[in-house]
Amino acid sequence: MKHEAIQDYYGKTLQGSEDLQTDACCTPAEMPERVKRALANVHDEVMARYYGCGLVMPHVLEGMRVLDLGCGAGRDVYALAQMVGAAGEVVGVDMTAEQLAVARAHRDWHAERFGFANTAFHEGYIEKLGELPLEPGSFDIIVSNCVVNLATDKAAVLEGAHRLLKPGGEMYFSDVYSERRIPQALAEDPVLYGECLSGALYWNDFLRLAREAGFPDPRMVESRPLAIGNPALAEKLGPHRFLSATYRLFKLDLEPDCEDYGQAVIYKGTIPDSPHAFALDDHHEIQAGKVFPVCGNTWKMLAETRFAEHFTFIGDFSTHYGIFEGCGGNSPFNAAAPDAAASCC
Numbered sequence: 110m111k112h113e114a115i116q117d118y119y120g121k122t123l124q125g126s127e128d129l130q131t132d133a134c135c136t137p138a139e140m141p142e143r144v145k146r147a148l149a150n151v152h153d154e155v156m157a158r159y160y161g162c163g164l165v166m167p168h169v170l171e172g173m174r175v176l177d178l179g180c181g182a183g184r185d186v187y188a189l190a191q192m193v194g195a196a197g198e199v200v201g202v203d204m205t206a207e208q209l210a211v212a213r214a215h216r217d218w219h220a221e222r223f224g225f226a227n228t229a230f231h232e233g234y235i236e237k238l239g240e241l242p243l244e245p246g247s248f249d250i251i252v253s254n255c256v257v258n259l260a261t262d263k264a265a266v267l268e269g270a271h272r273l274l275k276p277g278g279e280m281y282f283s284d285v286y287s288e289r290r291i292p293q294a295l296a297e298d299p300v301l302y303g304e305c306l307s308g309a310l311y312w313n314d315f316l317r318l319a320r321e322a323g324f325p326d327p328r329m330v331e332s333r334p335l336a337i338g339n340p341a342l343a344e345k346l347g348p349h350r351f352l353s354a355t356y357r358l359f360k361l362d363l364e365p366d367c368e369d370y371g372q373a374v375i376y377k378g379t380i381p382d383s384p385h386a387f388a389l390d391d392h393h394e395i396q397a398g399k400v401f402p403v404c405g406n407t408w409k410m411l412a413e414t415r416f417a418e419h420f421t422f423i424g425d426f427s428t429h430y431g432i433f434e435g436c437g438g439n440s441p442f443n444a445a446a447p448d449a450a451a452s453c454c
């Protein structure tokens with residue numbers, strides 16, 4: 110699919126969230142209080158042009174430098190701007206002028222409301238991040254919400270993101286994935302592509318591309334099967350099933366598999382808004398105060414990142430005890446049945 114066709118879809122065809130024809134580009138209603146609080150301070154016009162498919166607001170953001178790939182009208186940029194605070198910064202990149210115009214039009218309004226100005230926007234392609242005035246190794250976190258599926262060169266996006274992250278930084282992003290590879294005929298359908306479906310990566314191809322880009326151990330945080338409510342689109346798609354998933358990809362020196370070195374961590378309960386437990390991903394819900402055995406990779410995701418001060422670490426890498434059983438790796442499509450009741454934006 111050409112960039113121009115996608116720009117037309119997001120700049121001209123869609124005027125607001127209600128113009129979407131499926132629930133691919135929308136986010137379930139339940140969200141944490143801290144996210145609700147931040148969204149309550151985002152301008153109505155920005156909110157009305159939200160087309161994301163997940164929540165891209167990880168914990169521990171104070172003072173962080175964040176990049177949003179395909180920021181659209183800026184909903185997540187302005188929510189994250191409050192979470193990083195005056196000492197942090199959030200930069201948005203998008204290729205569609207109409208989307209960026211809305212984001213930029215409300216920059217001063219948000220700065221006044223927050224009491225600080227900490228956002229910037231660049232027009233450009235996320236496949237060509239090297240052409241933008243962004244310093245390699247300068248971002249703590251890169252987010253993206255329902256955009257990578259639209260990219261014409263997904264490997265280039267992941268490689269560019271890896272280059273821009275600091276060591277120990279992470280790409281934390283929501284996107285649409287397919288259960289199997291999409292045939293070319295469907296990928297050429299402008300509505301199916303624009304609705305974030307037929308450009309979606311087969312989940313296992315995504316895992317391979319992520320590893321090749323330098324993210325050895327992708328971790329899924331949450332997922333939601335997509336319901337295709339429009340009968341004409343459902344018929345075109347036939348057996349193809351999709352889910353929206355949020356992954357975190359750490360820029361760390363990790364092993365390809367989860368290995369057991371007899372290590373454990375204890376969560377101190379100090380992450381803001383998470384006094385009882387911290388969920389690193391969909392299979393690591395770490396209770397405060399309890400010894401929690403971890404593989405070497407999980408250890409590094411906690412010890413060599415912004416999370417380190419919130420944990421006590423037990424053990425080291427001196428003795429290997431074999432593979433660490435049960436550390437993810439299955440098809441995300443086995444996890445849940447389609448949720449026909451998924452609510453929209």
Ligand SMILES: C[S@@+](CC[C@H](N)C(=O)[O-])C[C@H]1O[C@@H](n2cnc3c(N)ncnc32)[C@H](O)[C@@H]1O
Nearest residue numbers: 159160161179180181203204205234235254259
């Ligand atoms: C589904 S919308 C999501 C927008 C925003 N993240 C949100 O949650 O509202 C996809 C956005 O990605 C942008 N986009 C798609 N492909 C892109 C690319 N290759 N480079 C830059 N932006 C792109 C589109 O212009 C559009 O604003």
